[in-house]
Amino acid sequence: MSSRTPLELADARPGPAFTVTLDGREIEALPGQTVAAALWAAGVTSWRTTRGEGRPRGVFCGIGVCFDCLVTVNGRPNQRACLLPLKPGDAIRTQEGTGHDG
DSSP: OOOSOHHHHHOOOSSOOEEEEETTEEEEEOTTOBHHHHHHHTTOOOOEEOTTTOOEEOOSSSSSSSOTTEEEETTEEEEETTTOBOOTTOEEEOEETTSOOO
């Protein structure tokens, strides 16, 4: 878990924007933005589906408790989008369920 406070996690600081990708689509992010904040800013509100019924999920609690915002980042599944700060070049992928095969 991150040692940064919630205020620090939500704090997009002035600085040059950089690019990340969501399923190959380029998205602009700002220094300090979390995955969820950058996706919301790009108009993306759902980036995971439930395994059984394929229901859309995105940010629900925004504090890392509910696990609805799971994404795969740089090949690592089950990352909480509301807590993970972005870095230039990060590759985000949507996932089904908890991101495990089977």
